[in-house]
Amino acid sequence: SGSAVSDLEVEMKEVEGHLWHLRYPLTPLAGETAGEHPLDHLVVATTRPETMLGDTAVAVNPSDPRYADLVGQTLTLPLVGRTIPIVADDHVDADFGTGCVKVTPAHDPNDFAIGQRHGLPQITVMAKDGTMNEAAGRFAGLDRFEARQAVVAAMEAEGLLVKTEPHRHSVPFSDRGKVPVEPLLSTQWFVRTEPLAARCRAALEQGEPRFVPERWSKVYRDWLTDIRDWCISRQLWWGHRIPAWFVVSQTGGVITEATPYVVARDEAAARAEAEAAYGAAHAAAGQELVLEQDPDVLDTWFSSGLWPFSTLGWPGEPGGSEPADLARWYPTSVLVTGFDIIFFWVARMTMLAGAFLPEAGPPFGDVYIHGLVRDEHNRKMSKSVGNGIDPLLLIERYGADALRFALVREVAGAGQDIRLDYDRKSDTSGTVEAARNFANKLFNATRFALMNLGGETPASLGAPDPAALQLSDRWILSRLARVNAETAERYNSYALGEAAKGLYEFAWNEVCDWYLELIKRRLQVAADLEGVDREAALADQRTARQVLAKVLSELLLMLHPLLPHLSEELWHGLTGAPVASFLALQPWPEVDIAALDGSLEAAFAELIEAIRVVRNLRAVAGLKPAQPAPVRFITGRAELASLLQAASADITALTRAAEVVVWSPQETAAGGSERALAGVCGELQVLLPIEGLVDLDALRSRLEKDLAKAQKEIHGLAARLANPNFADKAPPAVVAECRANLAEAEAQAQLARQRLAELS
């Protein structure tokens, strides 16, 4: 690549390489001849033999007794002939290999550090294009990997190759170039990071920014701790050019290490600054002052790290006040991003923002870290691997809202990654398809409303009269208020998946499955009704319309962040709002606290359960769906009885009941025995007296299932209650609930046994 790269852009890969053991002869001491000393050489091991051409020392551990007397002596570097010292350095592990390490300060970070400690020269033997340079002597011009083979061959020819071992080790690869990178000395621009990082760490101590999920703050903090200086220059031709101008006329027209420079906003300012500093000297020498801008560009993450200012304006513009957007919007409330760029982007933004606006705190209050979409092999999707999904294919098949909803719905688990069930062969996804089906469901529910609102809108219908509300109205309004409160809380806490699931279930399982079904008969006012009956029916129709309009319009509002296009469209249809007004700009609907009614919701759940039992009995008995059958409920609980009584019209509509009768156990006994389908649900018995049409075996197995379930429950609850510790230590409410459940299960078991006995 010919450019500097960041450590973050380097990927360590395990590769099968070799460890070459090379012999470096000791330089004979004065008065000795070669071979006279008992130890006339050292053996070093290396994975990159070509770098030996740049060796300037061999290091041993200072406490290694084998080499203690050799420290300070010298070796003759084979192939090159250079005399290099033997130095003692703690970095060397005496137990690895021979305990001797060749030191190449110009081509290895560790060796660089050793070189610094021992004042070793740095000999660069490789060029930026990966070939060996003139310092490599007879190997100059060879590619680095050719040079590796050539050096090994030359050492072997000289009898200095001791052995070659296979060796698995980590090699740094360039993310961009996909080839091993070479550590190389070069002059670059750096940002001193510690003062910036220290400010960020201090802010984090104060909880700024707040990471969601919280665990990512540790990743952020760790990276900002013991941070290295940041190399920000790149030798690429794209990017922001570094605003530094060299006064090349000071150094013979070329840029050297000694060339002075000025840093400024633009060339004119740079020239003014350079004139002030060097103009007089140039004039005295009769020279023209020549500037040359540094050809390097900034690291892309440096540029990206300036995002808050790129978007909102720059603080401290000369002669200007602070930009209006910056004053209004900085810091922003939330940054939404993936964990893979916490270092690259998030930390860079907080560091740079701290440099330019130290008083204002981090550039965003919250950092919401979402999961990544992974492919079917659990790999992160990336451009370079080429395992991404083209969202347009899924959008074309299922719609943009469906894709969005599916992804949001899957991110419930606190930033957990998403493995999308995407089938590459057919470009299909069950998850996205389910979201599409949901969108379709909403579309059809709204269509149903439009067909039944009589041309009115939520606004023209107004709020329903509380006194006119029916049971199902009060139920759905209570549910609406509760779902509203829950959803608001979920959005606020970034529990987006939970919000999506909650709305999905409310819309489908409650609004569509129950409420819409329950009001169908109320929305249709029979044509033959007259007088007060007609008046009452029309009033009730209006109530149903009012509730339906309110529920649906608020549902669309709550769903809007998740299904923006569809909800906007349906809302316009439902409300008749002009094209220029947007659902997106509507305030969040107020929670109707007065509508909340927990006991009503619980009672309604019992009603739903009763209806399910009836439907189940009908299915078990093999009744045709259209065939009416009488329904008898038997319960000793007065409130349940009155609920069922009050809802008998609803039950009739939803179960194809020929008639609905609610009896107490006494009334039942008085009525004598009747052949019937029977089911039990808690303390409720459900009878379908339809002699002759009964599949007795199916009914029996259904009752046996009920009995088994009740018995299992009795077993568990009784065992728990039998434990004396439970009664003593568990909260009284839990114990009471347990007793109640046991009583109910026993009642259920009893009823089931009784019915089974009657069957035989």
Add this chain to the structure above:
RNA sequence: GGGCGAUUAGCUCAGAGGUAGAGCACUACCUUGACACGGUAGGAGUCACUGGUUCGAUUCCAGUAUCGCCCACCA
């Protein structure tokens, strides 16, 4: 070498200290005036393993195993 996730139905995944949930797939029935991209009913799980805390653990804690990710200068 450190750190972090995950392990729940055939598949993809939620969940919560008090008797296990969704979507898809599966079974049966149903073209009912919103919706077959649908409805009704149903089948399906030793919640990875081992200990601990607790009256009670699938849920909390510790360890183990497997999978995955991040960080780290051992030639």
